Amino acid sequence: MAENFVESITNMEDDFAQWYTDIVKKAELVDYTGIKGCMVIRPAGYAIWENIQKELDRRFKETGVENCYLPMFIPESLLNKEKDHVEGFAPEVAWVTQGGGETLQERMCVRPTSETLFCDFYSHIVHSYRDLPKVYNQWCSVVRWEKTTRPFLRSMEFLWQEGHTIHATAEEAQARTEQMLNVYADFCEEFLAIPMVRGRKTDKEKFAGAEATYTIEALMHDGKALQSGTSHNFGDGFARAFGIQYTDKENKLVYAHQTSWGMTTRMIGAIIMVHGDNSGLVLPPRVAPTQAMIIPIQQKKEGVLDAAYALRDRLAKTIRVKVDDTDKTPGFKFAEQEMRGIPVRIEIGPKDLANNQAVLVRRDTREKLFVSLDEIETKLAELLDTIQSDMLERARAHRDAHTYEATTMDEMKDIADNKPGFIKAMWCGDRACEDAIKEQAGVTSRCMPFKQEHLSDTCVCCGKPAKTLVYWGKAY
Amino acid sequence: MAENFVESITNMEDDFAQWYTDIVKKAELVDYTGIKGCMVIRPAGYAIWENIQKELDRRFKETGVENCYLPMFIPESLLNKEKDHVEGFAPEVAWVTQGGGETLQERMCVRPTSETLFCDFYSHIVHSYRDLPKVYNQWCSVVRWEKTTRPFLRSMEFLWQEGHTIHATAEEAQARTEQMLNVYADFCEEFLAIPMVRGRKTDKEKFAGAEATYTIEALMHDGKALQSGTSHNFGDGFARAFGIQYTDKENKLVYAHQTSWGMTTRMIGAIIMVHGDNSGLVLPPRVAPTQAMIIPIQQKKEGVLDAAYALRDRLAKTIRVKVDDTDKTPGFKFAEQEMRGIPVRIEIGPKDLANNQAVLVRRDTREKLFVSLDEIETKLAELLDTIQSDMLERARAHRDAHTYEATTMDEMKDIADNKPGFIKAMWCGDRACEDAIKEQAGVTSRCMPFKQEHLSDTCVCCGKPAKTLVYWGKAY
Numbered sequence: 001m002a003e004n005f006v007e008s009i010t011n012m013e014d015d016f017a018q019w020y021t022d023i024v025k026k027a028e029l030v031d032y033t034g035i036k037g038c039m040v041i042r043p044a045g046y047a048i049w050e051n052i053q054k055e056l057d058r059r060f061k062e063t064g065v066e067n068c069y070l071p072m073f074i075p076e077s078l079l080n081k082e083k084d085h086v087e088g089f090a091p092e093v094a095w096v097t098q099g100g101g102e103t104l105q106e107r108m109c110v111r112p113t114s115e116t117l118f119c120d121f122y123s124h125i126v127h128s129y130r131d132l133p134k135v136y137n138q139w140c141s142v143v144r145w146e147k148t149t150r151p152f153l154r155s156m157e158f159l160w161q162e163g164h165t166i167h168a169t170a171e172e173a174q175a176r177t178e179q180m181l182n183v184y185a186d187f188c189e190e191f192l193a194i195p196m197v198r199g200r201k202t203d204k205e206k207f208a209g210a211e212a213t214y215t216i217e218a219l220m221h222d223g224k225a226l227q228s229g230t231s232h233n234f235g236d237g238f239a240r241a242f243g244i245q246y247t248d249k250e251n252k253l254v255y256a257h258q259t260s261w262g263m264t265t266r267m268i269g270a271i272i273m274v275h276g277d278n279s280g281l282v283l284p285p286r287v288a289p290t291q292a293m294i295i296p297i298q299q300k301k302e303g304v305l306d307a308a309y310a311l312r313d314r315l316a317k318t319i320r321v322k323v324d325d326t327d328k329t330p331g332f333k334f335a336e337q338e339m340r341g342i343p344v345r346i347e348i349g350p351k352d353l354a355n356n357q358a359v360l361v362r363r364d365t366r367e368k369l370f371v372s373l374d375e376i377e378t379k380l381a382e383l384l385d386t387i388q389s390d391m392l393e394r395a396r397a398h399r400d401a402h403t404y405e406a407t408t409m410d411e412m413k414d415i416a417d418n419k420p421g422f423i424k425a426m427w428c429g430d431r432a433c434e435d436a437i438k439e440q441a442g443v444t445s446r447c448m449p450f451k452q453e454h455l456s457d458t459c460v461c462c463g464k465p466a467k468t469l470v471y472w473g474k475a476y
Numbered sequence: 477m478a479e480n481f482v483e484s485i486t487n488m489e490d491d492f493a494q495w496y497t498d499i500v501k502k503a504e505l506v507d508y509t510g511i512k513g514c515m516v517i518r519p520a521g522y523a524i525w526e527n528i529q530k531e532l533d534r535r536f537k538e539t540g541v542e543n544c545y546l547p548m549f550i551p552e553s554l555l556n557k558e559k560d561h562v563e564g565f566a567p568e569v570a571w572v573t574q575g576g577g578e579t580l581q582e583r584m585c586v587r588p589t590s591e592t593l594f595c596d597f598y599s600h601i602v603h604s605y606r607d608l609p610k611v612y613n614q615w616c617s618v619v620r621w622e623k624t625t626r627p628f629l630r631s632m633e634f635l636w637q638e639g640h641t642i643h644a645t646a647e648e649a650q651a652r653t654e655q656m657l658n659v660y661a662d663f664c665e666e667f668l669a670i671p672m673v674r675g676r677k678t679d680k681e682k683f684a685g686a687e688a689t690y691t692i693e694a695l696m697h698d699g700k701a702l703q704s705g706t707s708h709n710f711g712d713g714f715a716r717a718f719g720i721q722y723t724d725k726e727n728k729l730v731y732a733h734q735t736s737w738g739m740t741t742r743m744i745g746a747i748i749m750v751h752g753d754n755s756g757l758v759l760p761p762r763v764a765p766t767q768a769m770i771i772p773i774q775q776k777k778e779g780v781l782d783a784a785y786a787l788r789d790r791l792a793k794t795i796r797v798k799v800d801d802t803d804k805t806p807g808f809k810f811a812e813q814e815m816r817g818i819p820v821r822i823e824i825g826p827k828d829l830a831n832n833q834a835v836l837v838r839r840d841t842r843e844k845l846f847v848s849l850d851e852i853e854t855k856l857a858e859l860l861d862t863i864q865s866d867m868l869e870r871a872r873a874h875r876d877a878h879t880y881e882a883t884t885m886d887e888m889k890d891i892a893d894n895k896p897g898f899i900k901a902m903w904c905g906d907r908a909c910e911d912a913i914k915e916q917a918g919v920t921s922r923c924m925p926f927k928q929e930h931l932s933d934t935c936v937c938c939g940k941p942a943k944t945l946v947y948w949g950k951a952y
Contacts, residue, residue, distance in 0.1 A: 031600055031601065033547055033593070033596065035547055035549050038547035039547070040545070040547070040593075040597050043543065046542075046543050046545055049545075050543060066522075066523070067519065067522050068521075068522045069516070069517040070517075071511055071516070072514075072586075072617060072619070073570075073633070075510055078510065094549075094572045094575040095575065096571065096572050098571040098583075099571065100621030101621075107574075108511065110586070117516075121516050125507065136519065141548060141616070143548070145576030145577075157548055157549070159545060
């Protein structure tokens with residue numbers, strides 16, 4: 001029943017990109033606009049982002065983060081202050097050149113990221129060791145002029161948070177960099193049910209202006225990697241470029257140390273591509289705006305709708321629940337809630353009422369449970385927890401089944417061509433080999449994982465002594 | 477003690493504008509930037525905005541509002557679609573003309589407000605009466621090229637929420653317009669302790685493109701008015717300009733009706749100018765990021781700091797509380813917490829501990845209360861409620877004492893010159909009189925209040941029959 005609705009999505013096995021676009025559109029997450037690369041995030045999509053924000057912000061604040069807000073414009077002279085940074089970002093910014101009917105004396109870019117603004121700000125307010133650390137974050141949108149765009153994954157404007165911290169010592173900055181990477185990874189695993197590989201980027205892949213970039217990498221259903229959050233240690237590079245010095249306890253003037261870290265709306269894309277199926281979105285219960293949808297069966301029969309509302313009012317005390325009381329057929333409602341990824345649907349009809357029960361149907365496995373109305377609160381809470389952990393385990397199993405090892409370039413090329421997924425291989429640390437691997441196998445280094453393994457003594461590319469294990473892959 | 481700190485603020489009686497600027501700076505609400513009219517909202521300021529957002533968003537959602545996010549850019553052709561609207565906003569927008577290293581074929585402005593984008597969006601998703609209403613809102617920043625700027629009150633970029641709704645009928649749109657105005661007014665009175673005059677704007681003062689604009693107006697300590705929130709009914713004007721038609725129940729194609737409504741970070745300015753005093757900010761307890769600050773006395777004495785932390789942990793279950801355990805003197809801490817506007821300070825020292833008590837000091841009245849530690853939770857909760865309602869009552873008394881009546885132009889001019897405040901006066905409804913009143917008395921119409929009074933039969937300006945009572949005043 002209601003197959004029409006379902007048939008309108010492309011199967012992911014046939015065309016993964018089209019399947020993704022179909023879900024984004026049919027689950028009403030996004031609307032396209034006349035501005036290339038800009039999208040409307042519709043309420044069904046934005047509500048997911050609100051839940052991400054709320055939970056991430058709570059976790060940030062537990063570690064002492066304070067929120068603030070900096071301007072969206074960066075004068076060109078300010079952007080130019082740190083050499084590597086401007087080289088990385090200048091080509092992809094949008095420039096405001098006119099305002100209030102006049103041509104500006106100095107053009108301003110719309111922030112692609114706000115290191116330069118935070119540095120300027122910190123140079124005003126940091127004078128003494130007593131002023132340190134500052135652990136600030138902002139929630140905002142940024143603009144990067146991307147040539148090819150895709151909703152959530154890569155767009156001209158996107159929403160994110162950017163944390164920017166400043167510390168007295170290099171050790172403190174390093175500790176904060178790693179701490180925030182772990183906050184991200186834990187959040188993704190515990191809240192979004194997406195397992196992460198935690199590690200460090202190679203110099204080639206690190207952030208423009210950073211001393212070191214740390215990353216969490218996830219594997220999508222199609223075997224491509226998604227960089228999901230990054231945390232950068234700047235050392236005192238930005239502080240030197242912006243003259244951020246403070247008086248230490250020995251009354252000496254020294255440079256401060258900085259970090260930054262960000263996570264974006266791209267995580268909504270990750271949820272789709274890790275958990276979705278051919279019926280639509282599948283949302284992990286913790287991030288789902290609606291965790292259970294009550295669908296009355298034969299709702300015109302006396303007592304059914306009242307029972308549905310009464311059940312909603314009971315459940316609403318502990319979970320996010322709604323009743324679909326529209327005049328659509330139950331079959332159509334089932335398909336619609338499946339498309340939207342609602343973790344559990346609750347069917348309740350005259351027969352159920354006679355038996356003092358309801359039917360719980362899992363979105364992820366379609367398993368049905370008949371549950372007594374007397375204990376539905378506990379059973380539903382347990383079920384949501386089970387779904388959450390099952391989803392994480394399935395995603396982990398999928399990732400592990402699609403993580404391969406290569407010790408020669410032939411193996412590497414064969415896996416890259418035929419087995420979409422992560423490739424683990426040893427690397428000598430030379431940029432030349434990193435470039436050659438990309439050239440020959442079409443994969444980039446995703447990260448040098450914290451959990452190192454010793455697969456062989458030699459670099460997969462040049463055969464010289466290996467320094468480190470690297471995760472390689474094709475990436476979004 | 478610590479008078480140095482306090483002396484550094486200008487007295488509001490001497491120079492209100494400088495007093496305001498001093499508070500904004502010394503309470504660490506804002507930092508200035510190199511970009512004219514753009515400011516950094518520092519954590520102490522942003523935390524106030526977060527509390528405003530949280531409470532307002534909660535109240536919105538209770539009325540069925542859903543959040544979404546639209547692009548920050550508006551192509552010029554889209555901005556130009558509604559004639560009155562573009563005339564109102566085009567002179568004060570910022571234009572992006574270059575992106576990704578190239579000159580754009582069509583320039584885009586940074587949104588000054590998003591009616592045009594919402595119209596474009598609604599034209600995609602509204603087709604049938606079944607699709608209506610849509611009651612959407614977004615939290616974002618907007619840019620208006622202002623010549624003179626002041627932190628929170630008028631800046632080039634500011635944060636706000638903008639609600640945009642679309643309805644089947646004119647009646648529904650009108651009801652939503654009024655509903656949201658009341659949500660704003662109730663929020664301001666109950667949460668910010670700022671009394672509001674609710675009313676309608678004259679045609680001269682209404683929003684560009686609106687059929688009717690409703691407003692809430694507050695009176696600042698210096699007798700100037702502050703427009704605090706507006707709600708617009710667009711009728712079907714935008715729908716006609718953007719072709720937003722839907723099929724009604726009789727299968728006829730008809731135009732939809734729209735509203736929009738907004739509130740901004742300017743409310744932080746209102747809090748300062750309604751409640752602040754010559755020692756700094758005074759925050760109403762409900763919006764205060766920290767509601768009580770525990771200041772240990774003789775904190776080096778054994779047991780004092782431990783008692784302070786234990787008290788914090790007890791109180792933190794119900795209120796937002798911190799301990800100031802820095803090595804500053806208590807006097808300095810007192811002055812600092814006064815500057816920051818924290819509603820209650822709690823002093824606890826060896827003598828208090830011996831008496832099983834703490835001292836609660838109100839920020840607003842400086843009244844001291846000695847409270848037994850056994851009942852401090854209840855006493856403090858009561859005190860915060862009392863402060864909140866006292867602050868509203870004081871603000872109301874101030875406003876009422878500075879609200880005058882005029883029945884002749886001579887009275888009007890005399891009051892405008894000598895008695896800062898609201899002036900109530902009757903008006904015939906003619907734009908010519910509104911202009912003449914501005915010209916001669918230097919005041920603008922603030923609103924035609926919902927609560928009408930009959931002060932006289934004739935217009936204060938021309939002597940013709942009066943149609944309505946108007947609140948007039950000088951405004952920010």
